[in-house]
Amino acid sequence: MGDEFATPDRATFFEVNRTRLRAWCWGDPSAPPVVLVHGAYDHGRAWDGFAPRLAALGFHVVAIDVRGHGDSGRLTSGMAWSASAIDLCELARLLAPAPGTPIGMVGHSMGGGQILTAAATMPERFAWLVNLDGLGPPTEVFVHDDIVDVATRSLDEIDKFRSRPPRPWASRDQLAERRGAINIRLPQPFLEHLVEFGTNEVEGGFVWKWDPACRTGIPDGFSLDLILAQYRHVAAPTLVLVSSEEDAWTEVHDEEAERRVAMLADGRLESVPGAGHYVHVEQPDFVLDRITRFLDEIGARP
Numbered sequence: 618m619g620d621e622f623a624t625p626d627r628a629t630f631f632e633v634n635r636t637r638l639r640a641w642c643w644g645d646p647s648a649p650p651v652v653l654v655h656g657a658y659d660h661g662r663a664w665d666g667f668a669p670r671l672a673a674l675g676f677h678v679v680a681i682d683v684r685g686h687g688d689s690g691r692l693t694s695g696m697a698w699s700a701s702a703i704d705l706c707e708l709a710r711l712l713a714p715a716p717g718t719p720i721g722m723v724g725h726s727m728g729g730g731q732i733l734t735a736a737a738t739m740p741e742r743f744a745w746l747v748n749l750d751g752l753g754p755p756t757e758v759f760v761h762d763d764i765v766d767v768a769t770r771s772l773d774e775i776d777k778f779r780s781r782p783p784r785p786w787a788s789r790d791q792l793a794e795r796r797g798a799i800n801i802r803l804p805q806p807f808l809e810h811l812v813e814f815g816t817n818e819v820e821g822g823f824v825w826k827w828d829p830a831c832r833t834g835i836p837d838g839f840s841l842d843l844i845l846a847q848y849r850h851v852a853a854p855t856l857v858l859v860s861s862e863e864d865a866w867t868e869v870h871d872e873e874a875e876r877r878v879a880m881l882a883d884g885r886l887e888s889v890p891g892a893g894h895y896v897h898v899e900q901p902d903f904v905l906d907r908i909t910r911f912l913d914e915i916g917a918r919p
Contacts, residue, residue, distance in 0.1 A: 623643070623666070625643055625668070627641075633707035634703045636689065636704065638683075638704060638708065639688035640680065640681050641661045641679070642680075643671075643680075644675075644677045644678050645677055648672075648677040650677045650679060650721075651679070652681060652712065652721075652723070653668060653678060653723050653724075654681060654722060654728030654731055655683060655727075656725045656726025658825065658827050659726075660687035660815045661681050662680070662687070662810070662811075666807070667901055667905075668680050671905075674918060676919060677712075679708075679712060687826050698731070702738055703735075706738055719743050720744055721745045721747075722745075723749065723908075724746070725749040725750065725751060725895070726749070726750060726894065728751060729748035729750065729857075730753050733748060733847065734847055740853065743852075745854045745856075745915055747856045747857075749897055750858065750896050752859070752869050752873075752878070753841075754869075755868040755873065759840055774832065774833045778829035778833070785820070786822050789813065792812045792823060792825070799866075800864065801864050801893075802894070803895060804898070807895075844877070851884075854911075856887075857887070858887055858888075858907060860893050860896055861891065862892060862893045863893070871888075874886060889903055889907075
């Protein structure tokens with residue numbers, strides 16, 4: 618289980634799309650690149666247990682702090698999803714070993730959704746994708762309230778976090794306990810690691826590094842129809858590994874997952890036995906094995 622962590626070989630920043638992305642790197646910089654994209658409220662160091670395993674396959678692994686998370690630039694508009702997808706497209710261009718050469722990406726949860734959106738936006742920049750339990754919200758989420766009411770609530774939330782700083786927690790142990798209550802299957806060492814590198818010490822205690830604006834959003838055209846339309850534009854071979862166990866963030870049922878993956882031009886779907894939402898943390902050996910088989914199948918392993 619995910620309780621062993623390796624310090625990244627290198628840390629750097631990338632300037633893309635009018636923001637700055639923190640990146641944590643493992644492996645030979647001249648090796649084929651693969652970008653790791655974390656989920657909401659996490660950060661690039663959440664991959665410290667899994668990234669070295671991918672680097673051992675012969676990749677230059679680059680785990681980023683997504684816009685608005687970790688040490689990366691803050692959110693500057695209500696269009697964070699689209700902006701983050703463009704960030705990934707631009708990062709793929711910067712990391713390409715030669716102009717026009719596509720690269721691989723692995724995304725978990727929100728990060729899994731973002732790599733699919735990016736690959737639908739600029740398909741030519743992505744050679745292969747691995748989506749870890751990131752097929753988007755369940756169908757029930759797309760029942761929208763009145764758009765005026767939603768926009769009003771969103772603006773009220775924005776006023777709240779802009780008018781006062783986040784409430785500090787007395788200790789990092791409290792933050793780990795709180796996060797463990799949300800993601801009930803995560804091992805304690807991973808929770809402590811997530812908190813250690815995902816918080817800042819401030820007067821009165823500790824606060825998460827993620828931008829409070831991550832909890833808000835302006836109503837837009839996001840819908841299940843939009844998700845499925847995007848999936849139809851993803852050309853890269855895609856492996857989707859989903860959870861098999863219930864936990865707080867496992868919401869897309871088997872039939873719905875099959876329907877969504879069927880929209881991909883070259884999609885593969887498999888359930889990870891004994892794993893909740895963090896499949897790569899709970900069952901890293903199984904996940905690495907399936908990624909390795911997938912890469913061998915499509916001829917993408919170095």
